[in-house]
Amino acid sequence: IGAIWHLWTLFWSKILLASINETKWPHILIIVLFIVGVQTKNMIWLPLSIRPALYAVLLMFAGQKVREAGLFDKGALPPALWIRALMTWPYCGTLYGQLYMVSNTHQHGAIDVIGGTCGAAILIKLSGLASERLPTATHLLAWIGRNSLPLFCIHLVVLNAAP
Numbered sequence: 437i438g439a440i441w442h443l444w445t446l447f448w449s450k451i452l453l454a455s456i457n458e459t460k461w462p463h464i465l466i467i468v469l470f471i472v473g474v475q476t477k478n479m480i481w482l483p484l485s486i487r488p489a490l491y492a493v494l495l496m497f498a499g500q501k502v503r504e505a506g507l508f509d510k511g512a513l514p515p516a517l518w519i520r521a522l523m524t525w526p527y528c529g530t531l532y533g534q535l536y537m538v539s540n541t542h543q544h545g546a547i548d549v550i551g552g553t554c555g556a557a558i559l560i561k562l563s564g565l566a567s568e569r570l571p572t573a574t575h576l577l578a579w580i581g582r583n584s585l586p587l588f589c590i591h592l593v594v595l596n597a598a599p
Contacts, residue, residue: 441485441538442588448489453496462497470494477540491540508560518561525555 528551
């Protein structure tokens with residue numbers, strides 16, 4: 437139902453990730469679920485946004501591993517890598533940018549995933565820096581986070597009302 441697919445996807449992917457983390461081979465299971473999600477997109481319909489969850493569980497697992505490795509900690513990655521990510525994100529988003537999780541579609545393949553990953557990493561890093569250096573801005577971001585569902589619904593209205 438419109439943008440509500442995201443909530444179902446988050447629900448199922450969290451359940452899948454928690455279950456997979458209890459197994460002996462989480463890496464293999466994550467990749468199998470991802471492949472099933474992408475390869476069956478035109479073959480079978482799964483209710484309640486289960487198919488996007490099969491894709492999202494890979495992203496959540498990657499985020500879990502990044503957090504465990506402390507890659508967003510100060511000095512964990514060289515500044516040159518952050519600069520490359522900052523340059524890659526708008527490049528990929530402007531020239532390609534057709535990754536649609538709702539349908540597990542990557543119009544331009546890996547370049548869409550790379551751009552999305554760089555964008556997410558930059559936003560996470562900037563959020564961390566803002567929480568350290570700009571506490572006033574952090575309060576606004578916290579408010580946005582608490583009110584993300586109504587904002588998400590507004591996003592859906594704007595998508596449908598404005599071409």
